[in-house]
Structures are given as structure tokens and as C-alpha cells.
Amino acid sequence: MTGRTAAVQARADSVRNRRLLLRAATEAFAECGVDVSMHTIAQRAGVAKGTVFRHFPTKDDLLAAIMMQLLDRLREAADRFLRADDAGGALKDFMAHGIGLLAADRAFCDVIGRPSLQHADVREAIDRLCDTVEDLTGRAREQGAVRGDITGTDIVLLLGGIHQTAQPLLDREPRAWERFLEIAFDGLRARDRATLPHPPPARLRMADPSGASAPTGK
Amino acid sequence: MTGRTAAVQARADSVRNRRLLLRAATEAFAECGVDVSMHTIAQRAGVAKGTVFRHFPTKDDLLAAIMMQLLDRLREAADRFLRADDAGGALKDFMAHGIGLLAADRAFCDVIGRPSLQHADVREAIDRLCDTVEDLTGRAREQGAVRGDITGTDIVLLLGGIHQTAQPLLDREPRAWERFLEIAFDGLRARDRATLPHPPPARLRMADPSGASAPTGK
DNA sequence: CGAGAAGGTGACCGGGGGGTCATGTTGTGC
DNA sequence: GCACAACATGACCCCCCGGTCACCTTCTCG
Numbered sequence: 001m002t003g004r005t006a007a008v009q010a011r012a013d014s015v016r017n018r019r020l021l022l023r024a025a026t027e028a029f030a031e032c033g034v035d036v037s038m039h040t041i042a043q044r045a046g047v048a049k050g051t052v053f054r055h056f057p058t059k060d061d062l063l064a065a066i067m068m069q070l071l072d073r074l075r076e077a078a079d080r081f082l083r084a085d086d087a088g089g090a091l092k093d094f095m096a097h098g099i100g101l102l103a104a105d106r107a108f109c110d111v112i113g114r115p116s117l118q119h120a121d122v123r124e125a126i127d128r129l130c131d132t133v134e135d136l137t138g139r140a141r142e143q144g145a146v147r148g149d150i151t152g153t154d155i156v157l158l159l160g161g162i163h164q165t166a167q168p169l170l171d172r173e174p175r176a177w178e179r180f181l182e183i184a185f186d187g188l189r190a191r192d193r194a195t196l197p198h199p200p201p202a203r204l205r206m207a208d209p210s211g212a213s214a215p216t217g218k
Numbered sequence: 219m220t221g222r223t224a225a226v227q228a229r230a231d232s233v234r235n236r237r238l239l240l241r242a243a244t245e246a247f248a249e250c251g252v253d254v255s256m257h258t259i260a261q262r263a264g265v266a267k268g269t270v271f272r273h274f275p276t277k278d279d280l281l282a283a284i285m286m287q288l289l290d291r292l293r294e295a296a297d298r299f300l301r302a303d304d305a306g307g308a309l310k311d312f313m314a315h316g317i318g319l320l321a322a323d324r325a326f327c328d329v330i331g332r333p334s335l336q337h338a339d340v341r342e343a344i345d346r347l348c349d350t351v352e353d354l355t356g357r358a359r360e361q362g363a364v365r366g367d368i369t370g371t372d373i374v375l376l377l378g379g380i381h382q383t384a385q386p387l388l389d390r391e392p393r394a395w396e397r398f399l400e401i402a403f404d405g406l407r408a409r410d411r412a413t414l415p416h417p418p419p420a421r422l423r424m425a426d427p428s429g430a431s432a433p434t435g436k
Numbered sequence: 437c438g439a440g441a442a443g444g445t446g447a448c449c450g451g452g453g454g455g456t457c458a459t460g461t462t463g464t465g466c
Numbered sequence: 467g468c469a470c471a472a473c474a475t476g477a478c479c480c481c482c483c484g485g486t487c488a489c490c491t492t493c494t495c496g
Contacts, residue, residue: 169419232444267446268445271486
């Protein structure tokens with residue numbers, strides 16, 4: 001889908017720089033969040049600023065590339081957990097895995113929490129993630145491990161929420177989120193209670209960035 | 219503590235502008251988050267930029283003033299709920315109230331989620347809030363409405379977390395957070411399960427902004 | 437009402453951000 | 467080994483932000 005036709009052969013130093021750039025950007029975004037400057041990323045990759053813009057026309061494009069790579073890794077993880085026998089345990093393990101990823105990546109949290117940062121490609125990746133997680137959740141529902149009205153979208157949203165809950169504690173106890181995962185997962189278990197309000201959509205069609213909400217200044 | 223001795227009489231237009239400023243800043247921060255410019259706030263208050271800096275020496279001071287006002291309102295709400303008979307219901311109602319406040323204030327969310335934005339005064343206000351909420355939670359514990367190892371700090375953290383969970387859904391369903399409050403509160407209920415890991419501290423002594431963590435760009 | 441101080445103003449400053457482009461450099465196919 | 471296209475570079479542009487300050491306006495008190 002990235003349109004690399006065989007006709008055009010990329011130069012060796014170009015692909016090397018691209019790799020360095022992706023590595024540096026991944027690290028820089030993870031450590032500093034979406035507000036790292038392109039200059040910093042270039043420095044960390046050992047290239048000039050212009051080179052960054054040659055490979056990624058805008059900062060959003062670079063961010064989107066990094067985020068998609070992360071989201072797809074998460075989706076692959078969900079795919080793997082799909083093969084476990086104990087669907088409830090697998091779902092919980094997947095959540096722990098996802099929250100761990102979030103805890104290690106500030107930019108990931110920024111993007112999850114601010115729809116206006118979401119490139120169209122990123123939204124598609126999130127949708128794909130929701131689909132896979134819905135499969136995982138469906139198996140847990142069938143096995144009675146979670147209540148019947150829990151959806152895959154719920155789980156994906158909880159990933160960000162649980163991490164955010166524990167965030168202020170993370171520098172003293174990096175695994176503080178485990179406490180809130182316990183609490184949340186207990187809340188997910190099947191019970192005799194009334195149906196939950198406001199079922200979420202299957203796909204997270206977030207507000208388009210051009211919308212009236214989410215003003216950012218001026 | 220603000221040192222307004224009777225000797226110095228503030229001028230009438232000064233107090234008027236200060237009030238306009240606080241109102242405008244409250245609204246602007248709520249709508250746009252902590253990244254609104256001082257220029258925008260000045261405009262919305264109908265004064266010049268210099269006037270803002272006359273009343274609040276730095277942007278952080280202004281933000282802190284707004285946040286403390288909000289945190290104290292929340293603490294007062296907790297105080298009121300303390301008088302209810304059904305401690306469990308009161309705790310849940312308080313949480314709903316707090317999440318509603320968060321949902322209506324982007325800057326509040328920003329500050330909660332980013333300790334580096336927290337002025338010393340704000341941290342103290344958060345600590346005061348934790349204390350009052352601990353009282354509220356203690357009563358719920360005694361009445362068996364929540365499990366024995368839930369603390370006030372847990373509840374305060376969950377406020378931000380639950381809101382964050384529902385955030386992507388808010389522009390289609392403003393009350394989407396109710397769903398996740400149900401889930402979380404179910405998870406809080408007393409149960410026969412093992413003790414929760416990583417009990418949080420009574421006071422949220424967050425990492426000081428000068429710490430090694432939370433780099434923002436270099 | 438008049439003097440003087442407190443307050444208001446907006447041009448201005450230094451810093452830093454994203455993004456561009458003319459110029460210099462290097463890998464590559466013939 | 468040559469010529470050329472692709473690539474790398476960093477000075478540069480424009481914009482916006484937080485914060486300052488010399489100058490002007492307006493309130494207050496006697």
C-alpha cells in the first residue's frame with residue numbers, strides 16, 4: 001500500500017537513513033510525546049532536518065507512520081492471544097500487554113487522547129485493532145468470562161483509560177497499572193446487573209479534526 | 219495567605235478586570251486546554267496582554283489559580299456527599315460529579331495527566347482533595363459498599379481515568395462515561411478476591427517537574 | 437478639581453517551532 | 467570512470483508564544 005514500485009530503486013544511503021529516522025523517531029516520540037521537535041528527531045537520527053522532511057513531508061506523516069507501526073504490533077499481539085484456550089485469561093493478558101505498551105510510549109497516549117492528532121491512516125489502524133479485539137472479546141463473552149454487553153471497543157478504550165489512571169504513580173511504581181487492571185477486569189466480569197448504558201460503536205469513528213470541537217488555541 | 223492587607227486598596231477597574239480575566243481564563247482553558255495562548259485569554263477578557271501579566275506574573279500562575287478553584291469546588295462537593303447516609307451511593311454520585319467536571323474542562327484533564335504542569339499550590343489542592351475523598355471512601359468501606367483495600371487516592375485517580383476512557387466517544391454521546399463508571403464501580407465492590415497489588419500512597423506526591431522523567435522536547 | 441500613583445496598553449524581544457530550497461555531495465548505471 | 471539523478475544539508479522564512487516595558491489613561495484621595 002506504500003506504493004514502492006519495482007521500477008524505482010531506492011538508494012542505499014536513503015534506506016539506511018530512513019531506518020535510522022524511524023528508530024530515532026520511535027524513541028523520541030516514546031520518551032517525549034508528540035511535542036518533540038523535528039529538529040530533535042533529526043539530531044537523534046544523526047541526520048539534518050531537511051532529510052527528515054524528504055522522507056516524511058510533514059510531522060503528522062512521520063507521527064502517523066510511527067503510530068501505525070505500534071498499533072499494528074498491538075493488533076498482532078491480539079491475534080496471538082486469540083489462539084489461547086482460556087479466552088478470559090487471554091483477554092486480560094492482552095490488556096496487560098497493551099497497557100504496558102502505552103506506559104512506555106508518551107506519544108501513543110497523546111494520540112489516543114487527542115483525536116485531532118489522528119491521521120486517517122491511524123484511524124484505520126485503530127479500527128483494525130478494534131476488529132481483532134472484538135474477536136478476542138467475543139470468545140471471552142461466549143465462555144462467560146466477561147458480561148455479555150462488553151465489546152471490543154470497550155476493551156480498546158479501557159487500555160488508554162487504565163493507563164491514564166495509573167499515570168501519576170508510574171515513576172514510583174512502574175507496574176501501578178496492574179492494580180487498576182484488576183479493578184477494571186473485575187468490573188467486566190459477568191454479573192446479574194442491569195445492562196450497561198451507552199454501548200459504544202463497533203468502529204471508533206472519532207470526530208473528524210475539522211469538527212467544531214477540540215479547539216487548540218486562537 | 220494571599221497577603222491582601224487592608225492598607226492597600228485595590229482600584230475598582232483593577233478588580234473588575236481581574237474578575238473578567240478569571241472568567242475568560244476559566245472558559246478558555248476549559249474549551250481549549252492548557253495550550254491556549256495568553257493573547258487569546260486577554261482577548262476573550264477584553265483586555266490587553268500586558269494586563270494579564272500584571273495580574274498573574276506567569277501563565278503557570280494563572281493556570282494554577284484556575285485549577286485550584288476547580289479542585290476546591292470538587293473538594294466541597296465531596297464534603298457535601300459526606301453527609302449522605304448511603305456511603306456507597308454517595309461515593310458513586312461524587313465520582314459522577316467529578317467526571318462530569320472533567321468532561322467539561324480540557325485543561326483540567328491536561329493538568330491531571332501531566333504532573334509537570336502542576337504548580338506547588340495545585341499539588342496541595344490535590345492532596346486536600348485526596349484527604350476528603352479518603353473520608354468519603356472510608357465510610358463506603360465501613361459500610362461494605364467497596365472492598366477494604368480501596369483508598370481515596372484510588373478514587374481520585376479513577377476520576378481522570380474513567381473520563382479518559384470515554385473521551386473518544388464524548389462528542390457523540392456526552393454521557394458515555396456513565397458506562398465506564400458502572401464498570402469501574404462494579405470492580406470496586408467488596409468481593410472475596412485477593413488483595414489488590416500496589417496500594418497507592420495516601421498523598422499523591424507526584425514527581426517534581428525538575429525530575430529526570432517527563433522530557434518535553436530538548 | 438488637581439496631583440500623583442496605580443493600572444492599562446500594545447509594540448517589541450528572544451526563543452523555538454514546522455517547513456523550504458539552493459547548493460553541495462554521493463551512490464549508481466552505463 | 468563518468469555523468470547524472472537522487473539525496474543530504476543547514477541556513478533561511480514565517481509564524482506564534484510567553485514575557486517585558488516605556489508610555490499613556492484613569493481611578494482615588496485629599
